Amino acid sequence: MTTTSIRTHNDPLVIDGVEFGSRLIMGTGGAPSLDGLGAALIASGTELTTVAMRRYSPAETGSLFQLLLDNGIRVLPNTAGCFTAKDAVLTAELAREALETDWVKLEVIADEHTLLPDAVELVDATEQLVDRGFKVFAYTNDDPVLALRLENLGATAVMPLGSPIGTGLGILNPHNIELIVSRASVPVVLDAGIGTASDAALAMELGCDAVLLATAVTRAQNPVQMGEAFKHAVVAGRLAKQAGRIPRREHALASSAMEGRAEFL
Amino acid sequence: MNIKLNGDHRSIGDGASVTTLVTELTGRALDPSGQATDGRKIGVAVARNSAVVPRSQWAATALAEGDELEIVTAVQGG
Numbered sequence: 001m002t003t004t005s006i007r008t009h010n011d012p013l014v015i016d017g018v019e020f021g022s023r024l025i026m027g028t029g030g031a032p033s034l035d036g037l038g039a040a041l042i043a044s045g046t047e048l049t050t051v052a053m054r055r056y057s058p059a060e061t062g063s064l065f066q067l068l069l070d071n072g073i074r075v076l077p078n079t080a081g082c083f084t085a086k087d088a089v090l091t092a093e094l095a096r097e098a099l100e101t102d103w104v105k106l107e108v109i110a111d112e113h114t115l116l117p118d119a120v121e122l123v124d125a126t127e128q129l130v131d132r133g134f135k136v137f138a139y140t141n142d143d144p145v146l147a148l149r150l151e152n153l154g155a156t157a158v159m160p161l162g163s164p165i166g167t168g169l170g171i172l173n174p175h176n177i178e179l180i181v182s183r184a185s186v187p188v189v190l191d192a193g194i195g196t197a198s199d200a201a202l203a204m205e206l207g208c209d210a211v212l213l214a215t216a217v218t219r220a221q222n223p224v225q226m227g228e229a230f231k232h233a234v235v236a237g238r239l240a241k242q243a244g245r246i247p248r249r250e251h252a253l254a255s256s257a258m259e260g261r262a263e264f265l
Numbered sequence: 266m267n268i269k270l271n272g273d274h275r276s277i278g279d280g281a282s283v284t285t286l287v288t289e290l291t292g293r294a295l296d297p298s299g300q301a302t303d304g305r306k307i308g309v310a311v312a313r314n315s316a317v318v319p320r321s322q323w324a325a326t327a328l329a330e331g332d333e334l335e336i337v338t339a340v341q342g343g
Contacts, residue, residue, distance in 0.1 A: 027342065027343035028341040028342060028343070029341050029342045029343035030341070030343070031341055037341065050342060050343055051339035051340065051341065051342055052339070052340050052341065052342025052343075053310075053337045053338070053339060053340070054337060054338070054340045054342075055271040055272070055335065055336065055337055055338075056271070056290060056291070056309050056336045056337060056338045058290060058291070058292070063308060063338075064339050064340060064341060065306060065308035065338065065339045066305065066306070066308070068339075069306060075339065077339065078342055078343070080342050080343065090312065090315065090317070093310075093317040094310040094312060094317055094335075094337050095310070095339075096310075097310035097311070097317055097319060097320060098308055098309050098310035098337060098338060098339065099308060099339060100306070165343065166343075192343075212343075213343075214342075214343035215343065
């Protein structure tokens with residue numbers, strides 16, 4: 001076994017007492033087919049994935065829930081599409097009933113154009129859901145003050161966005177993400193805006209405990225290969241963070257000694 | 266009687282329970298605790314007039330004329 005695999009093997013992500021070998025949480029949104037999604041999920045190595053709750057349709061072929069059960073991937077239902085705390089709480093209750101989990105990724109968005117979280121409704125919903133015994137994974141703006149507020153209300157994990165959902169713009173405010181991480185005592189999961197592998201590696205280098213992404217894989221030209229790329233990116237970023245990067249310097253610093261050089265005429 | 270299911274009108278036999286409706290919709294038989302008798306997870310939840318009906322109450326919850334039911338399941342989503 002190589003050093004790398006030993007390190008990552010002994011470094012599980014722990015959320016609410018549950019251990020995960022992978023620090024990549026892959027959402028299921030955006031995949032054109034259930035078969036393709038399954039292959040991408042497996043390639044990514046994810047052990048936890050998000051799903052949305054929608055009206056049951058008998059016409060639907062295949063069950064996403066069954067696919068996840070069959071592959072041993074734990075399910076994290078979300079409240080995507082909810083604009084108010086009231087809708088989010090009801091959706092979470094339905095998810096708890098349907099999927100038999102008290103974990104919920106809480107999304108309360110302000111409008112369809114930005115898909116940005118509505119901070120006021122988010123705080124309200126977090127309070128209500130924590131009261132009702134939910135383990136709240138709060139999808140939040142990259143606001144260190146709000147993130148801490150959510151933790152203090154009892155959120156199980158805080159999930160700041162890198163950039164708006166589906167944009168692939170990466171991490172627009174790395175400083176804020178670092179600030180959130182430095183003040184948090186619950187897991188911080190970078191969620192939304194990831195475009196490619198280096199964005200996920202950066203999230204981990206900034207100190208995030210995990211990365212959540214969906215469309216970066218499901219809408220990539222080759223989702224299976226991109227899933228695998230993210231698997232490695234998250235591991236690389238985590239290792240680099242733990243290894244301790246060199247300080248940034250203004251001027252060059254030679255890595256070869258100046259002494260003992262040959263002299264030429 | 267007439268009810269509304271997932272936004273559409275639907276007619277269902279008088280005296281039907283939530284269990285009756287879930288079985289009609291999914292084609293899966295349910296035991297009294299609300300679990301599918303085929304041993305696999307059914308993965309749906311029911312709200313009746315905007316209140317969640319716990320699985321354990323499905324059999325005991327009779328539907329009434331004009332009830333609005335939502336039956337949801339997990340679908341792809343970030």
